[in-house]
Amino acid sequence: MNEAEGLPLQNPENRLRPLHPTDTPVAIVDNEHIVRKAFANSPEQGFETLFRLYYRPLCSHALRFVYTREVAEDLVGEVFYQLWKTGGYVAVQYTYRTYLYAAVRHRAFNYLRDELTGNRTPVSLDNVPELLLSETPQTLVEYDETYQRLEKTIQELPPQCQRVFLMSRFENRKNQEIADELGLALKTVEAHMARALQQLRKVFIGLAPLFFLVIH
Amino acid sequence: MENIVNKTVLFDYFSGRVSPLQKKAVEQWLAEPDNRERYYEWLHEWELSQLQMDANWQIAFDKVASDVVGQSLVDEPPPLVRQRRIGQIWLAVASVLLFLGFGSWLFRDKLLYETVQTGFGETRSVTLPDGSEVTLNANSSLRYARWFGRQISFGQWTLGGKQRVRTVELIGEADFSVRHLPDQQRFVVLTPKGLNVTVLGTQFTVFSRERNTRVVLRSGRVQLTLPRVHQRPLLMKPGDLATLDRKGQLALVKTVHPEAMASWKQHRFTFELTSLREIADMLHENYGLQITIKHDQLADRTISGSFPARDANEVLQLVAQLLQINYSREDNRVTFTD
Numbered sequence: 001m002n003e004a005e006g007l008p009l010q011n012p013e014n015r016l017r018p019l020h021p022t023d024t025p026v027a028i029v030d031n032e033h034i035v036r037k038a039f040a041n042s043p044e045q046g047f048e049t050l051f052r053l054y055y056r057p058l059c060s061h062a063l064r065f066v067y068t069r070e071v072a073e074d075l076v077g078e079v080f081y082q083l084w085k086t087g088g089y090v091a092v093q094y095t096y097r098t099y100l101y102a103a104v105r106h107r108a109f110n111y112l113r114d115e116l117t118g119n120r121t122p123v124s125l126d127n128v129p130e131l132l133l134s135e136t137p138q139t140l141v142e143y144d145e146t147y148q149r150l151e152k153t154i155q156e157l158p159p160q161c162q163r164v165f166l167m168s169r170f171e172n173r174k175n176q177e178i179a180d181e182l183g184l185a186l187k188t189v190e191a192h193m194a195r196a197l198q199q200l201r202k203v204f205i206g207l208a209p210l211f212f213l214v215i216h
Numbered sequence: 217m218e219n220i221v222n223k224t225v226l227f228d229y230f231s232g233r234v235s236p237l238q239k240k241a242v243e244q245w246l247a248e249p250d251n252r253e254r255y256y257e258w259l260h261e262w263e264l265s266q267l268q269m270d271a272n273w274q275i276a277f278d279k280v281a282s283d284v285v286g287q288s289l290v291d292e293p294p295p296l297v298r299q300r301r302i303g304q305i306w307l308a309v310a311s312v313l314l315f316l317g318f319g320s321w322l323f324r325d326k327l328l329y330e331t332v333q334t335g336f337g338e339t340r341s342v343t344l345p346d347g348s349e350v351t352l353n354a355n356s357s358l359r360y361a362r363w364f365g366r367q368i369s370f371g372q373w374t375l376g377g378k379q380r381v382r383t384v385e386l387i388g389e390a391d392f393s394v395r396h397l398p399d400q401q402r403f404v405v406l407t408p409k410g411l412n413v414t415v416l417g418t419q420f421t422v423f424s425r426e427r428n429t430r431v432v433l434r435s436g437r438v439q440l441t442l443p444r445v446h447q448r449p450l451l452m453k454p455g456d457l458a459t460l461d462r463k464g465q466l467a468l469v470k471t472v473h474p475e476a477m478a479s480w481k482q483h484r485f486t487f488e489l490t491s492l493r494e495i496a497d498m499l500h501e502n503y504g505l506q507i508t509i510k511h512d513q514l515a516d517r518t519i520s521g522s523f524p525a526r527d528a529n530e531v532l533q534l535v536a537q538l539l540q541i542n543y544s545r546e547d548n549r550v551t552f553t554d
Binding site for chain 1: 230231232242243247252253255256263264266267269271273276279280281284448449451
């Protein structure tokens with residue numbers, strides 16, 4: 001962990017001066033190069049490039065956690081917004097890609113956990129640079145296991161239940177609409193939703209204590 | 217150990233198709249700080265090859281760009297233009313203003329903004345140019361740009377064109393029913409205490425007066441931001457009541473009757489363990505009355521329920537009756553006694 005903290009700080013000039021690529025012993029690869037060049041012109045161009053390269057896959061990744069299109073887009077939008085608004089883009093350690101993925105995953109994970117467990121984590125606190133430092137192999141694996149378990153849980157739902165759940169979440173349809181379209185009673189749709197959420201909650205109940213251990 | 221983890225293994229790992237031992241190896245591989253960049257690089261590549269949804273980055277970029285650029289202007293007096301080519305616009309606006317001289321600068325408020333005001337004891341409904349409905353409670357004012365929600369072009373210059381934000385400024389209290397536009401234009405309510413309410417097609421009530429600022433959401437979704445403080449935007453869900461107190465603290469609670477906060481639209485007053493002190497504040501804000509309460513014990517007594525009342529006198533009578541107390545009124549001065 002000490003190494004992880006020490007490494008990016010050792011030679012901050014290299015990380016923070018992307019404008020002169022000759023200084024940098026090309027640790028920064030492919031896309032990052034384009035992004036940093038764009039940021040050298042203006043923050044606007046920088047962000048436009050970031051959006052172009054990463055917005056779609058980030059939304060797609062967030063969706064693996066939250067299963068609602070709008071929420072996924074909002075989460076990703078907020079991460080970009082925060083990075084821009086706070087001026088954090090001037091001094092991004094690591095790569096932009098790492099920053100964005102780490103922040104989006106953290107947020108998506110917390111969103112779903114809060115939704116399923118009924119908690120309400122105060123939204124103000126996530127300092128992404130700190131978050132990156134506190135990231136351990138265990139937390140990374142934890143996140144990966146979470147979306148994989150969610151997928152598995154949804155796949156294992158009875159077909160009708162799965163269908164109702166995806167219509168409600170992914171397509172953002174009202175229970176009544178789903179009932180009408182599938183020719184079901186409203187009560188049945190509600191029961192399917194309750195069951196799906198019950199199953200998903202189990203993903204977190206098994207996970208929560210472990211997760212907290214890792215954080216502290 | 218390192219050499220068994222490569223791109224293929226990691227892709228399989230992301231897809232949840234590795235053995236427990238391989239997973240352990242991935243975990244060990246991740247302990248090497250340099251590998252973390254690699255991990256995210258491959259995660260990105262994997263995600264691109266396995267997309268779960270499509271999303272339009274251009275729209276998202278415009279939205280975030282206009283939010284960021286727009287909010288940096290909020291603290292300055294005229295929050296006129298929120299868009300990307302802000303420098304050019306300002307240049308144009310500045311030269312036009314110079315040309316027209318200081319005189320018209322004095323009247324720029326009238327030229328650029330539409331202002332709707334209500335007096336004491338008056339409520340009024342307005343339909344904004346985009347079709348959204350706003351009902352103003354007493355002693356409130358709402359200001360919005362004349363080109364609100366529309367696009368005006370002068371050759372290559374565009375006023376309010378690319379900006380995807382409809383902005384209104386509210387002092388006092390109002391209920392909103394926002395129309396959702398096909399181009400996803402956001403609707404933002406700016407309040408004097410620096411709390412901004414961003415809307416995504418919705419019904420909600422904003423209360424923004426001296427004593428505190430409150431927002432209640434009935435349906436849809438809104439986002440609250442406090443640009444002066446570095447706080448993350450707060451997403452509200454239906455039934456949420458957000459309060460900004462005098463110290464600038466933002467708090468969120470659930471309320472069972474979000475519609476109660478807009479009952480003044482039907483000339484009803486809804487109280488929920490509301491103290492006489494708070495009612496006095498309300499009477500002051502809505503009717504301009506100066507209220508004196510004889511002693512603290514009296515001020516702490518509360519009322520619950522929903523009651524119809526058309527004017528200040530009816531409210532006074534109602535309160536006096538419910539609490540079994542007396543009041544005297546001379547012009548705008550009211551005194552409550554036991």
